[in-house]
Each structure stands twice: as structure tokens, then as C-alpha cells.
Amino acid sequence: MKEHVPVMVNEVLEALMPWEKVNVTVDATLGLGGHSGFILKNCPEAYLIGFDQDPYAREIAEENLKGFSGRFEIEADNFRHIEKLKERPGWKGASSVLFDLGVSNMQITESERGFSFQEDGPLDMRMDAAEHTNSELTAKEILDSWSIKEITDIFRKYGEEQYAYQIARGIVRNREAGRILKTTGDLVELIRTILPAPVQRKMGGHPARKVFQALRIAVNDEMNALEEALDGALKILVPGGKILVISYHSLEDRIVKTKFRKWQEEYLGKAKPRKALIPSEIEIERNHKSRSAKLRIFESETEISRKGEKYDVLHRMPT
Numbered sequence: 001m002k003e004h005v006p007v008m009v010n011e012v013l014e015a016l017m018p019w020e021k022v023n024v025t026v027d028a029t030l031g032l033g034g035h036s037g038f039i040l041k042n043c044p045e046a047y048l049i050g051f052d053q054d055p056y057a058r059e060i061a062e063e064n065l066k067g068f069s070g071r072f073e074i075e076a077d078n079f080r081h082i083e084k085l086k087e088r089p090g091w092k093g094a095s096s097v098l099f100d101l102g103v104s105n106m107q108i109t110e111s112e113r114g115f116s117f118q119e120d121g122p123l124d125m126r127m128d129a130a131e132h133t134n135s136e137l138t139a140k141e142i143l144d145s146w147s148i149k150e151i152t153d154i155f156r157k158y159g160e161e162q163y164a165y166q167i168a169r170g171i172v173r174n175r176e177a178g179r180i181l182k183t184t185g186d187l188v189e190l191i192r193t194i195l196p197a198p199v200q201r202k203m204g205g206h207p208a209r210k211v212f213q214a215l216r217i218a219v220n221d222e223m224n225a226l227e228e229a230l231d232g233a234l235k236i237l238v239p240g241g242k243i244l245v246i247s248y249h250s251l252e253d254r255i256v257k258t259k260f261r262k263w264q265e266e267y268l269g270k271a272k273p274r275k276a277l278i279p280s281e282i283e284i285e286r287n288h289k290s291r292s293a294k295l296r297i298f299e300s301e302t303e304i305s306r307k308g309e310k311y312d313v314l315h316r317m318p319t
């Protein structure tokens with residue numbers, strides 16, 4: 001059984017209390033079904049709809065959750081389309097929506113997906129793998145055809161890579177010299193030749209880590225998908241429902257924090273607690289990958305009135 005150790009499970013479950021009241025619940029990032037399994041186990045009335053754009057993840061989740069048959073279903077879709085749930089006949093809203101962003105261990109360790117800078121694989125990085133429903137853009141296409149400026153921009157914006165320009169220039173020069181990058185290993189090797197050894201030592205961590213993160217975010221249009229998904233999630237919640245987001249880097253967390261603040265200013269609900277929760281020391285010790293996690297929770301308002309107008313909480317339209 002393939003596994004992904006779910007992060008901050010206790011905090012997620014606590015936020016969902018009282019468990020008897022959890023009914024329709026959405027796991028926007030089903031992965032291998034780790035969080036979903038805990039939710040189904042603890043919330044006796046829960047019916048779970050799990051989204052994942054990765055066919056391999058869905059297959060494994062289906063297997064991992066088979067003990068809960070009849071209480072869950074899997075949506076093969078990008079979570080940016082979460083609002084489509086409203087179109088279901090008889091849809092009454094979800095009591096919670098969970099996002100556990102990023103990639104699963106399985107995606108990282110399967111080198112043929114091209115997410116790992118530690119193993120050799122194709123320069124692909126599309127999360128929807130074989131289906132390619134989102135886009136045809138791959139990491140290879142970016143490296144083979146984008147300009148120095150375009151590549152620098154994504155390395156800076158999505159990787160917060162200090163040496164973005166130097167690496168981008170090295171990539172384009174390499175290309176202009178007729179050398180072709182075929183695999184993730186080729187890219188790692190090139191980055192190692194572009195950056196002087198003292199710089200690599202100063203970087204702390206793998207010299208290709210931020211570049212790989214940036215390429216993955218760009219290929220999957222992750223930041224725009226998250227923005228759209230958060231807006232959609234708010235629209236499918238029941239009044240008093242909760243959105244829970246676990247993020248692993250500052251860019252994602254900033255989007256979530258800014259969105260929650262904006263909603264609060266619009267009287268659409270409250271971030272509860274106000275600050276992000278982080279994993280306990282014990283969890284970090286047991287699961288090192290949890291160390292960068294931040295959990296933010298937003299509870300939607302039960303009755304919304306703004307500027308004297310009554311709002312229909314499900315559709316966010318003046319009634």
C-alpha cells in the first residue's frame with residue numbers, strides 16, 4: 001500500500017469538530033487519501049468528495065479508502081473547478097473544504113514524473129500526468145523556448161531563487177550552444193556548472209531545489225489555480241462552513257492569508273484562529289516533511305449583511 005503521511009491531522013480534525021455535524025465534505029487535494037481516511041473514520045455522517053488531477057493518486061486513494069465504500073467519491077479534476085459542485089442537482093453545500101497543497105511523496109519519489117531533483121526523470125512536471133487536461137506546457141518546453149527574462153521571472157517569483165538571472169542565462173546559453181536538456185538530471189548538472197562552488201555551498205540545501213519548485217508551479221499554473229479554487233470553495237460552503245488550507249511555502253501561504261483577510265473585510269466570515277497553525281515539535285520530529293506546513297482556517301459567516309444589504313451566502317449575490 002503506497003502511503004503519504006498526512007500532515008497536521010490532529011489540527012485538521014479538531015477544526016472539524018463537532019464531528020457528528022460534518023456531512024458533505026470536500027477534500028480538494030485527495031492525494032493518497034490520507035486526510036480523507038481520517039475524516040471518514042472520525043466523522044460518522046461524513047460524505048466525502050475528493051478532487052485530484054493526478055490519475056495515479058486517484059487510483060491509490062480509491063484502494064486506500066475502500067473500507068469506506070459508499071461514503072466517498074472521487075472527482076478527476078483540477079480543484080480550480082471546485083465551484084462546479086454547485087451545479088449538481090440537489091446540492092446543498094459542503095460543511096468543509098480541505099486543501100493540502102503541493103505534491104505527495106509518491107509524486108516526488110516516482111522519478112518518471114520529473115518532480116525530483118534527486119533522481120533522473122523526464123523534464124515534464126505536469127501533475128495531471130498522462131491526461132494532460134490542463135495544459136500541454138512542460139518543464140522542457142519552458143527551458144527549450146522561453147527567453148532569459150521569462151525564465152528569470154518564474155525562478156524569482158515562484159522559486160524566490162536569489163540566482164534566478166544567472167541560472168536562466170546559463171540555461172539559455174547552453175541551449176544556444178546547441179546542447180539539449182533531456183532529463184531532470186541534465187538540468188541539475190547544468191545548474192551545478194552555472195553556479196560557482198562557493199555559491200552552491202552558501203545556498204544551503206540542494207542548488208536545484210528552488211528552480212524545480214518554480215518550474216512545477218509554472219507548469220501547473222498553481223498560483224492561479226489556488227486563487228480560483230479558494231473563491232470557488234467559499235461559494236460551495238454552507239453558512240458557518242470551514243475552509244482549511246495547509247500550505248508549504250510562503251507564496252501559497254501569502255495567497256491564502258490575503259484572501260482570508262479580504263473576505264473578512266467583506267464580512268464573509270472570519271479566519272479562526274487569526275494566525276496560521278504550525279505542526280507540533282513531535283510531528284516535525286516524526287515527519288520532517290511537515291516542518292514547513294502552515295494551516296489556515298476560515299469560517300464562513302452564518303448570516304451576511306453588508307452595507308445594509310442581505311446577502312445570499314451560497315451565491316454571494318445580493319438577495
Ligand SMILES: C[S@@+](CC[C@H](N)C(=O)[O-])C[C@H]1O[C@@H](n2cnc3c(N)ncnc32)[C@H](O)[C@@H]1O
Nearest residue numbers: 006029031032033034035052053054078079100
Ligand atoms: C500533498 S498531496 C495531498 C496528500 C493528501 N492530503 C493525503 O493525505 O494523502 C497534494 C495532492 O493534491 C493534488 N493536487 C495539487 N494541485 C491540484 C489541483 N490544482 N487540482 C487537483 N489536485 C491537485 C496532487 O496531485 C497531490 O496528489
